[in-house]
Amino acid sequence: MMSIPVYADLAHVHDHAVQADGAFDETIHGILALKASRVRVEIRVVLQAQTVRRLPELAHFIARNLLFVDHVALMGLEPTGFARANMDSIWADPLDYADQLREAVRILSDAGLRTSIYNSQLCVLSPEVRPFARRSISDWKQTYLPECETCEVRSDCAGFFATVTYARSRGITPISRSLAPYA
Ligand code: SF4
Numbered sequence: 001m002m003s004i005p006v007y008a009d010l011a012h013v014h015d016h017a018v019q020a021d022g023a024f025d026e027t028i029h030g031i032l033a034l035k036a037s038r039v040r041v042e043i044r045v046v047l048q049a050q051t052v053r054r055l056p057e058l059a060h061f062i063a064r065n066l067l068f069v070d071h072v073a074l075m076g077l078e079p080t081g082f083a084r085a086n087m088d089s090i091w092a093d094p095l096d097y098a099d100q101l102r103e104a105v106r107i108l109s110d111a112g113l114r115t116s117i118y119n120s121q122l123c124v125l126s127p128e129v130r131p132f133a134r135r136s137i138s139d140w141k142q143t144y145l146p147e148c149e150t151c152e153v154r155s156d157c158a159g160f161f162a163t164v165t166y167a168r169s170r171g172i173t174p175i176s177r178s179l180a181p182y183a
Helices: 011-018 023-036 052-065 081-085 094-110 127-132 146-150
Strands: 002-005 041-047 071-076 115-118
Touching (some): 002 023, 011 023, 023 041, 041 052, 052 094, 115 127
Parallel strands (some): 002 041, 041 071, 071 115
């Protein structure tokens, strides 16, 4: 499976995110060419401050134009390369785009697209989308906070990238399975 980032439904927003004119058109053509060659394709939507407001519009774009892809991954930022150097300007608190994320997941899943949320903590997701969250951070990169000690869903939660200590949501709160079922 080839994993291909698509940052936005608008060409100029995607091009700005990757700092390359024409990148959006090349990316969409590339996805079409891969599928025409029967290659499995995963679209990776990186959840970053500059693009999260238009998540529902991007979900509509994918559902209308790229319904044939094999998986859509909505991905919290991983602190590597460009993202690591610019984490403070591109990270957004998941609480601030929870509505857009919930709507995007609804649009994608209603369209029949296999959809996952990676690199996000369960407690900062709306209960409706928690079943789409995966424990995606490898054990050797992962850590938890003191608040997680009493959390009853910790074994299912992706936790945090250990190498970044500041990109932490203000909404980290232990979950009780009995009070807030998550799946
Ligand atoms: S409290 Fe910690 S373990 Fe529990 S859902 Fe939140 S981040 Fe995950």
